[in-house]
Amino acid sequence: xxRFAIFVTKSPYDSRNAESALRFxxxxxxxxxxxxxxxxxxxxxxxxxxxxxxxxxxxxxxxxWSEFKLANDVPLNLCVTAAARRGIVAEDQKxxxxxxxxxxxxxxxxxxYFSALxxxxxxxxxxxxxxxxxxx
Amino acid sequence: MSAYLLIISTHAPYHSSFAMDAYEAALxxxxxxxxVRFLFQGNGVFQLLSAQTPAGIQHKNMAKKLKALPLxxxxxxxxxxxxxxxxxxxxxxxxHAQNYTNEFFEKISISDELEAQIVNEQELNILxxxxxxxxxx
Amino acid sequence: MLIQVLSNSFDLVQSYLPNSVQNDDENKxxxxxxxxxxxxxVVLLQDGxxxxxxxxxxxxxxxxNNLIDLRVLDIDWMASGLGALVSSADKSGAQTIERHLVxxxxxxxxxxxxxxxxxxxx
Numbered sequence: 439x440x441r442f443a444i445f446v447t448k449s450p451y452d453s454r455n456a457e458s459a460l461r462f463x464x465x466x467x468x469x470x471x472x473x474x475x476x477x478x479x480x481x482x483x484x485x486x487x488x489x490x491x492x493x494x495x496x497x498x499x500x501x502x503w504s505e506f507k508l509a510n511d512v513p514l515n516l517c518v519t520a521a522a523r524r525g526i527v528a529e530d531q532k533x534x535x536x537x538x539x540x541x542x543x544x545x546x547x548x549x550x551y552f553s554a555l556x557x558x559x560x561x562x563x564x565x566x567x568x569x570x571x572x573x574x
Numbered sequence: 575m576s577a578y579l580l581i582i583s584t585h586a587p588y589h590s591s592f593a594m595d596a597y598e599a600a601l602x603x604x605x606x607x608x609x610v611r612f613l614f615q616g617n618g619v620f621q622l623l624s625a626q627t628p629a630g631i632q633h634k635n636m637a638k639k640l641k642a643l644p645l646x647x648x649x650x651x652x653x654x655x656x657x658x659x660x661x662x663x664x665x666x667x668x669x670h671a672q673n674y675t676n677e678f679f680e681k682i683s684i685s686d687e688l689e690a691q692i693v694n695e696q697e698l699n700i701l702x703x704x705x706x707x708x709x710x711x
Numbered sequence: 712m713l714i715q716v717l718s719n720s721f722d723l724v725q726s727y728l729p730n731s732v733q734n735d736d737e738n739k740x741x742x743x744x745x746x747x748x749x750x751x752x753v754v755l756l757q758d759g760x761x762x763x764x765x766x767x768x769x770x771x772x773x774x775x776n777n778l779i780d781l782r783v784l785d786i787d788w789m790a791s792g793l794g795a796l797v798s799s800a801d802k803s804g805a806q807t808i809e810r811h812l813v814x815x816x817x818x819x820x821x822x823x824x825x826x827x828x829x830x831x832x833x
Contacts, residue, residue, distance in 0.1 A: 440823035445709065448832075454757055455717065455832070462822075465815040471823060480595050480711075519598070523591075548602030555579065555707055556608040571579075571707040572715070572822060573830040580827075616726075656726070699729060703712045703749065708829040 440471045441569040443554050446482035448574065450499035451492070456485050459574040460502055467510055474569055476503070477551040478516035478543070482574075483526050486516050486543035504542035518545035578609040578650075580705035584616035587636035588628055593621055596711035597639060604646050611650040612643060613701065614690070619657050622690070641687050651690040654698060713752040713825035716759035717832035724762055724831055725769070728753070729778050750777070752825050754818060756784040759831075760791050767807060782821065785812045 444463060448455035463473045478485055485499045492498045507514050521527070521539070528545045529537040539545065554569055581600045585592035596618075604610045614622060626637045643651060693701060702708060716724050729751070755763055763783055770776050788794065788808070797808060813821065822828055 461815055465819045469819055549606045552603040552608050553606045556606050572828050573709055705827045708827045
């Protein structure tokens with residue numbers, strides 16, 4: 439069993455990175471591995487927007503991630519600063535009139551991703567506990 | 575061999591968010607105690623030019639920001655010599671890339687304030703292979 | 712080490728591949744490790760699959776097959792339509808690709824096996 443942490447950096451639709459990342463996550467779980475978290479950074483934060491409006495025959499990544507979380511209980515974290523800079527806002531940001539952050543996603547600081555990797559470094563002797571980071 | 579995160583910064587400083595995104599990721603990682611090594615590669619080497627004057631485009635000076643890396647415990651900073659050589663051959667008119675790489679660091683870089691190791695191809699491969707994690711921006 | 716290639720920029724990708732079989736012991740000692748000697752696994756996905764023909768040639772020409780284990784994600788390869796082109800250009804080419812193709816499960820297994828994992832994209 440391998441533990442993975444997934445780092446998504448590209449916008450859905452513009453790029454197919456999130457689709458590859460999700461496919462990886464689903465296959466990894468099927469194979470008995472663990473996805474510790476999926477972290478969205480840079481333009482990857484657009485994956486969390488409830489405003490994504492695709493044709494019915496196209497892939498809506500916000501919906502896909504939300505379904506993935508529901509089925510597998512994998513945290514979907516996004517960098518709150520990267521999100522704010524790109525117009526993705528959560529409800530609890532009171533100064534903002536509206537929220538377009540899908541409920542499945544959690545706005546966090548960057549440290550949330552690196553803490554997981556660091557926990558890794560401390561337990562280095564225990565090979566099974568190491569988390570591998572994969573960027574998309 | 576200690577575990578480290580290698581961040582590879584491959585974009586010029588101002589006209590995309592990549593340079594800042596790499597920098598902020600590095601700070602985020604070092605803040606939680608993860609060992610970070612920072613590599614400038616490709617167009618990322620342009621972030622090191624000391625005479626950057628971005629006032630006209632209303633951005634903050636990237637070279638100045640980079641000087642703060644050691645203050646955040648990021649002290650292992652590397653520059654890909656091949657990337658520098660490829661980009662400065664045209665300026666120098668020299669074919670001897672290695673010589674010019676040295677000249678670049680003596681004259682126009684911020685190396686006196688930011689201690690960076692110049693790495694060749696093979697050292698680069700080792701730096702990457704020995705990393706625990708790699709993020710490339 | 713595993714390199715995930717999502718870009719079809721040849722120069723970009725080539726800059727991360729060993730140039731040739733090198734035996735520079737001095738350099739290795741200097742960096743204090745021989746870890747880099749381990750075989751690098753290169754997985755082509757997304758637009759990376761378009762690099763397959765050039766990479767196969769490079770590996771052959773530079774005799775890098777012992778250093779690089781080249782894999783291509785099957786669904787992205789199928790999507791490209793390159794298969795028909797490769798097989799019509801070179802009968803043995805069609806057979807070569809079979810050796811390199813991996814499905815999603817095998818890609819996951821390779822990632823579980825190798826460390827670190829670097830993604831090369833534009």
